[in-house]
Amino acid sequence: EDQVTQSPEALRLQEGESSSLNCSYTVSGLRGLFWYRQDPGKGPEFLFTLYSAGEEKEKERLKATLTKKESFLHITAPKPEDSATYLCAVRTIGQGNLIFGKGTKLSVKP
Amino acid sequence: EAGVTQFPSHSVIEKGQTVTLRCDPISGHDNLYWYRRVMGKEIKFLLHFVKESKQDESGMPNNRFLAERTGGTYSTLKVQPAELEDSGVYFCASSQARGVYEQYFGPGTRLTVT
Numbered sequence: 001e002d003q004v005t006q007s008p009e010a011l012r013l014q015e016g017e018s019s020s021l022n023c024s025y026t027v028s029g030l031r032g033l034f035w036y037r038q039d040p041g042k043g044p045e046f047l048f049t050l051y052s053a054g055e056e057k058e059k060e061r062l063k064a065t066l067t068k069k070e071s072f073l074h075i076t077a078p079k080p081e082d083s084a085t086y087l088c089a090v091r092t093i094g095q096g097n098l099i100f101g102k103g104t105k106l107s108v109k110p
Numbered sequence: 111e112a113g114v115t116q117f118p119s120h121s122v123i124e125k126g127q128t129v130t131l132r133c134d135p136i137s138g139h140d141n142l143y144w145y146r147r148v149m150g151k152e153i154k155f156l157l158h159f160v161k162e163s164k165q166d167e168s169g170m171p172n173n174r175f176l177a178e179r180t181g182g183t184y185s186t187l188k189v190q191p192a193e194l195e196d197s198g199v200y201f202c203a204s205s206q207a208r209g210v211y212e213q214y215f216g217p218g219t220r221l222t223v224t
Contacts (some may be wrong), residue, residue, distance in 0.1 A: 004152075034212060043114070043201055043215035044153070087153070096165060097143060097155035098203075098213060 002027045006101035021073040023088030036087040078108045114216035122222045128190040133202030140207040148198035
C-alpha cells in the first residue's frame with residue numbers, strides 16, 4: 001500500500017534555529033513528490049515539486065531534497081512567519097491524485 | 111489570476127439533511143480534485159475530474175456522495191443524507207491538463223454534521 005509518513009508531528013524552534021522536516025514514502029512508483037504549506041483555516045499552498053532522487057529545490061529559507069525513500073524540507077534561519085503546518089504528498093505512476101502525510105506543525109518563536 | 115474558490119466556507123447541518131459544496135477551479139485547469147480531511151487524519155482523495163468526466167472516484171466513501179462537474183467548469187459535491195462521520199474539511203484542487211503539474215488548493219469548506 002502506498003504510504004507517506006512525516007516526522008516529527010510538531011516542531012518548536014527559536015527564530016534563527018535551522019532544522020529539517022522529514023517525509024518518508026513507500027510507493028509502487030513515484031511520479032512526483034510535493035511539499036505544501038498550510039496556515040490555519042486555509043487550504044494547502046504549493047511550495048515545491050521533486051521528481052527524481054538527487055533533485056533539490058529552494059525558495060527563500062526553504063530547501064527541499066529527495067532520495068529514493070524520503071524527502072527533507074530544510075529550514076534555514078527560520079522566522080516566526082514560517083510557522084505553519086508543512087504537508088508532504090506523493091503522486092504515483094498511473095494515478096492523478098495526491099497521497100498526503102499527516103503533516104508537521106512548525107512553530108517558530110521570536 | 112484568481113485561485114480556486116469554494117463555497118460555502120462553513121456549513122453546519124443536522125444528520126439526515128442534504129448539503130451541496132461548490133468548487134470553482136482556476137480558469138483553464140482541466141483537472142479538478144476533491145479531497146477531505148477529517149479530524150486527526152491526513153487529507154484523503156475523494157475523486158478526480160478531467161473536464162466533465164469522472165476520471166477516478168475510488169476515494170468516494172459511499173453512495174451518499176455525488177459529485178458533478180457541469181460543462182467542465184465548476185464542480186459540486188452533494189452529501190445526501192449527511193451522517194456524523196461526514197464532518198470534516200472538504201478541499202477542492204485543480205491542475206493543468208498535462209504533465210505532473212502541481213495541484214492548487216482552495217480554502218476548503220468546513221462541514222459540521224450534528
